[in-house]
Amino acid sequence: xxxxxxxRIVYLLITLLIILTTTFFLMKKLPGTPFDSxxxxxxxxxxxxxxxxxxxxxxxxxxxxxKYILNVAKGDFGTSFFYSGQPVSGVIxxxxxxxxxxxxxxxxxxxxxxxxxxxIAAWRHNSGIDYFTMVIAVLGVSVPxxxxxxxxxxxxxxKWGILPVAFWESWKCSILPSVxxxxxxxxxxxxxxxxxxxxxxxxxxxVTAKAKGLNQFKVLMRHAVRNSIIPVVTILGPIVVxxxxxxLAVENIYSIPGIGSLFVDSIKTNDYSTIMxxxxxxxxxxxxxxxxxxxxxxxIDPRIxxxxxxxxx
Amino acid sequence: MTKTEIPQELFVKAxxxxxxxxxxxxxxxxxxxxxxxxxxxxxxxxxSLFILIIVILLALFGPVFAKHTFFDTDYSQIYxxxxxxxxxGTDQFGRDQWARIWQGTRISLLIAFTAAFxxxxxxxxxxxxxxxxxxxxxAVMQRIIEVLVGVPQLIIVILLMMVMPAGIWTIVLALxxxxxxxxxxxxxAQILKLKSQExxxxxxxxGTSNREIILKHLIPNTVGVIVINAxxxxxxxxxTEAFLSFIGIGLAEPNASLGVLIxxxxxxxxxxxxxxxxxxxxxxxxxxCFSILGDGLRDALDPRMRQ
Amino acid sequence: MSSLLEVExxxxxxxxxxxxxxxxxxxxxxxxxxxxxxxVGESGSGKSIxxxxxxxxxxxxxxxxxxxxxxxxxxxSKLPERxxxxxxxxxxxxxxxxxxxxxxxxxxxxxxxxxxxxxxxPEFSKETLKEKAIEQIRLVGLSxxxxxxxxxxxxxxxxxxxxxxxxxxxxxxxxxxIADEPTTALDVTIQAQILDLMKELQGKIDTSIIxxxxxxxxxxxxxxxxxxxYGGKLVETGNLRDVFYQTAHPYTKGLLASIPKLHEHNQQLxxxxxxxxxxxxxxxxxxxxxxxxxTMKVCEAYMPxxxxxSETHKAACWLLDERAKEQGKDGADNA
Numbered sequence: 001x002x003x004x005x006x007x008r009i010v011y012l013l014i015t016l017l018i019i020l021t022t023t024f025f026l027m028k029k030l031p032g033t034p035f036d037s038x039x040x041x042x043x044x045x046x047x048x049x050x051x052x053x054x055x056x057x058x059x060x061x062x063x064x065x066x067k068y069i070l071n072v073a074k075g076d077f078g079t080s081f082f083y084s085g086q087p088v089s090g091v092i093x094x095x096x097x098x099x100x101x102x103x104x105x106x107x108x109x110x111x112x113x114x115x116x117x118x119x120i121a122a123w124r125h126n127s128g129i130d131y132f133t134m135v136i137a138v139l140g141v142s143v144p145x146x147x148x149x150x151x152x153x154x155x156x157x158x159k160w161g162i163l164p165v166a167f168w169e170s171w172k173c174s175i176l177p178s179v180x181x182x183x184x185x186x187x188x189x190x191x192x193x194x195x196x197x198x199x200x201x202x203x204x205x206x207v208t209a210k211a212k213g214l215n216q217f218k219v220l221m222r223h224a225v226r227n228s229i230i231p232v233v234t235i236l237g238p239i240v241v242x243x244x245x246x247x248l249a250v251e252n253i254y255s256i257p258g259i260g261s262l263f264v265d266s267i268k269t270n271d272y273s274t275i276m277x278x279x280x281x282x283x284x285x286x287x288x289x290x291x292x293x294x295x296x297x298x299x300i301d302p303r304i305x306x307x308x309x310x311x312x313x
Numbered sequence: 314m315t316k317t318e319i320p321q322e323l324f325v326k327a328x329x330x331x332x333x334x335x336x337x338x339x340x341x342x343x344x345x346x347x348x349x350x351x352x353x354x355x356x357x358x359x360x361s362l363f364i365l366i367i368v369i370l371l372a373l374f375g376p377v378f379a380k381h382t383f384f385d386t387d388y389s390q391i392y393x394x395x396x397x398x399x400x401x402g403t404d405q406f407g408r409d410q411w412a413r414i415w416q417g418t419r420i421s422l423l424i425a426f427t428a429a430f431x432x433x434x435x436x437x438x439x440x441x442x443x444x445x446x447x448x449x450x451x452a453v454m455q456r457i458i459e460v461l462v463g464v465p466q467l468i469i470v471i472l473l474m475m476v477m478p479a480g481i482w483t484i485v486l487a488l489x490x491x492x493x494x495x496x497x498x499x500x501x502a503q504i505l506k507l508k509s510q511e512x513x514x515x516x517x518x519x520g521t522s523n524r525e526i527i528l529k530h531l532i533p534n535t536v537g538v539i540v541i542n543a544x545x546x547x548x549x550x551x552x553t554e555a556f557l558s559f560i561g562i563g564l565a566e567p568n569a570s571l572g573v574l575i576x577x578x579x580x581x582x583x584x585x586x587x588x589x590x591x592x593x594x595x596x597x598x599x600x601x602c603f604s605i606l607g608d609g610l611r612d613a614l615d616p617r618m619r620q
Numbered sequence: 621m622s623s624l625l626e627v628e629x630x631x632x633x634x635x636x637x638x639x640x641x642x643x644x645x646x647x648x649x650x651x652x653x654x655x656x657x658x659x660v661g662e663s664g665s666g667k668s669i670x671x672x673x674x675x676x677x678x679x680x681x682x683x684x685x686x687x688x689x690x691x692x693x694x695x696x697s698k699l700p701e702r703x704x705x706x707x708x709x710x711x712x713x714x715x716x717x718x719x720x721x722x723x724x725x726x727x728x729x730x731x732x733x734x735x736x737x738x739x740x741x742p743e744f745s746k747e748t749l750k751e752k753a754i755e756q757i758r759l760v761g762l763s764x765x766x767x768x769x770x771x772x773x774x775x776x777x778x779x780x781x782x783x784x785x786x787x788x789x790x791x792x793x794x795x796x797x798i799a800d801e802p803t804t805a806l807d808v809t810i811q812a813q814i815l816d817l818m819k820e821l822q823g824k825i826d827t828s829i830i831x832x833x834x835x836x837x838x839x840x841x842x843x844x845x846x847x848x849x850y851g852g853k854l855v856e857t858g859n860l861r862d863v864f865y866q867t868a869h870p871y872t873k874g875l876l877a878s879i880p881k882l883h884e885h886n887q888q889l890x891x892x893x894x895x896x897x898x899x900x901x902x903x904x905x906x907x908x909x910x911x912x913x914x915t916m917k918v919c920e921a922y923m924p925x926x927x928x929x930s931e932t933h934k935a936a937c938w939l940l941d942e943r944a945k946e947q948g949k950d951g952a953d954n955a
Binding site: 212218226 | 717736740774
Binding site: 319321322323324325326 | 914916917918921922938941943944
């Protein structure tokens with residue numbers, strides 16, 4: 001088990017390095033630096049060189065690359081061009097809160113509604129609620145999150161004025177974006193849970209449980225749900241990707257000071273140390289989640305846990 | 314009828330048709346005929362296929378029937394609500410939304426199909442080579458895959474989009490550079506599974522050549538997985554394109570794609586909601602249909618999933 | 621002696637996409653206290669569905685279309701689900717065919733045994749439950765009961781798992797134990813151990829057993845009485861000796877003939893030609909008519925009724941009818 005985790009960590013580090021390298025060289029290929037914009041060309045030449053010097057843009061690319069990797073390892077992503085000299089790591093850290101809140105709320109909503117829908121749909125297979133769940137599942141993955149967010153904003157925020165349209169002033173502001181993000185999570189979980197449950201309900205040990213004289217509810221909760229909920233952990237990876245993607249658009253739509261909107265803004269302003277910083281942040285986060293999912297899955301599923309112990313892995 | 318009423322003459326030995334004993338009731342179908350029959354039974358999937366064909370036809374010929382081209386501006390006709398002359402209204406430059414939506418659908422579908430096809434090509438080749446060669450080749454190729462699955466696709470796509478000049482082919486390239494990994498994994502897994510199955514072993518024992526085994530056993534049994542995965546690739550490409558255009562790094566005006574139109578509509582949502590709602594409906598319709606069709610195909614082509 | 625279980629004219633229908641399968645058609649039998657009844661038949665003969673019908677564990681698409689099941693005067697087939705739950709696991713228990721899939725993979729062996737005890741004896745404390753569960757593990761002959769208690773099913777071999785399943789089934793000392801092909805999925809050497817265990821425990825806790833199997837060797841080993849099923853119908857029932865030595869039905873004869881015999885060399889294995897009938901559209905006559913070596917015209921047209929051969933032995937076959945016997949004499953004379 002320990003060796004397995006170490007192996008995974010090594011792979012993930014290689015992945016991360018490749019992402020860093022790709023990001024770095026792609027950024028170098030960007031048409032010019034942020035100073036390319038009109039304001040920068042208006043500066044006197046000596047000030048321009050001074051600034052290039054300050055941001056280390058005059059070194060040979062390979063030196064810049066080495067410095068960059070070293071700095072990233074230290075958690076230093078350089079300074080933001082756009083936010084006049086603030087360290088990128090600080091800018092990112094300051095933006096984590098809102099994104100995390102919205103993301104967690106979306107997962108919470110999606111998980112609770114998705115699991116309930118999935119369980120009931122499988123239990124009452126081919127019933128009205130089953131079809132309803134399938135419709136939700138299809139719509140949830142088919143309606144692009146930015147469309148859902150825009151429509152929610154228009155109807156609930158603007159037309160009916162039930163909740164704040166945008167901005168980040170109170171907890172109420174986080175409801176609409178969280179709901180918008182949660183649609184696809186709900187859909188993914190409901191669908192997955194339904195399929196798993198249907199599969200588990202066909203298993204022999206469900207008949208064993210019934211033969212013990214347990215009532216339907218106990219059979220369902222103790223035997224069926226327990227066994228089908230474990231694999232749901234495996235779709236946490238895709239769900240996190242989905243949330244990261246979604247947050248870029250949704251945070252923009254609701255003007256939320258999170259990392260997603262920071263990323264989009266830095267793309268628009270060619271603020272490339274921030275872009276690189278967020279890229280590294282997102283990638284590490286994603287990789288971390290994948291590792292956690294792997295470990296978590298082997299911890300909660302006794303079959304895997306002990307099978308790998310047996311092999312001394 | 315009671316026992317005693319049965320006439321005596323029936324108690325004689327009867328002729329039994331020996332052939333009939335071994336009769337097998339079900340007709341013999343190839344996997345594809347069987348799959349097609351099952352797909353046809355799935356009303357939702359057939360309906361989706363039908364809608365998709367209509368949407369594709371509209372994307373191809375819709376602009377032709379419009380009185381205006383998608384880039385013609387007419388400043389006397391800006392922000393017209395939907396009417397007989399402009400079924401989907403006009404935008405801030407007085408451009409015909411009908412023509413623009415079908416043009417946009419055309420571009421979105423073009424991008425999606427091309428990207429899915431390239432994914433399919435690279436993915437199938439990579440996966441098949443990896444599985445068929447096995448040994449060291451497979452080990453190395455697997456390590457590559459293991460490293461690549463850790464890469465968040467969207468990040469790389471966004472970076473590529475920033476570096477390369479904006480345009481349709483840039484999006485296609487960015488999508489296909491990152492999109493093939495999943496296909497490669499699935500194809501490899503499927504071929505490996507088949508390779509170890511009894512019917513392939515049996516063919517090998519009977520002296521069937523490698524070529525025959527690949528052509529007769531491996532390819533026909535992998536096509537299902539490939540088709541199904543491609544079916545899910547297409548909507549995901551449509552989504553990614555729309556997403557990129559929406560956050561402003563995809564296609565740009567005056568070009569039209571569904572993402573561009575939605576982005577455009579979003580900015581005037583408060584006053585002219587139809588500019589968002591129509592393209593949004595089209596994209597949702599396409600995504601829903603592909604999703605249902607993909608599910609239908611999976612159920613039809615993968616008999617183990619049959620319920 | 622009144623019987624413990626009385627099944628009368630049981631009919632079970634299973635609804636499928638293609639139509640209604642009449643899986644069990646008018647099965648009647650009884651079970652006495654302490655005896656072992658073996659239900660024998662090939663796959664698809666309806667033997668599993670029969671006992672699932674008795675247990676009220678038919679799949680959602682299946683239902684008892686006709687007939688009654690009485691246990692000690694209670695009509696099980698009419699009991700509400702809640703009452704039936706009290707009987708399952710407490711009065712009637714079941715052992716299943718595949719020990720590899722019949723235990724919950726994410727629950728420890730101990731918990732799975734405790735669960736059934738707790739369900740029927742909610743008054744037991746946690747400690748009592750654990751004690752009893754460990755006692756139960758010891759009873760079925762597993763070594764280190766305390767260790768086994770905390771283990772997961774996949775850590776045990778097939779034979780050990782089947783012992784655990786038996787431990788669960790017998791935890792509440794049921795009056796009837798239904799064993800659905802309990803040894804089919806096991807190695808031959810383990811099969812004998814499991815059968816011995818069942819016999820031993822039957823003596824200890826005085827339970828009646830309904831054993832479903834297609835293995836006549838198993839039947840000879842353990843059963844007091846035998847019921848042979850074919851095409852959803854009971855074709856012959858009787859004491860072990862009746863059925864094995866006074867075999868009346870051609871299907872039973874075929875089954876007995878197809879047992880490989882060690883001492884007879886150089887003999888081709890006997891098999892019954894043909895396939896079992898399609899129960900979606902069952903033949904209107906004897907279900908075995910299409911495969912029987914002695915088929916008469918009457919067999920294809922009329923369902924044979926039971927002929928009592930002795931107090932304990934009866935079979936459903938037209939060959940046992942007086943008229944067929946006459947015809948047989950004629951045929952012999954002609955030949």
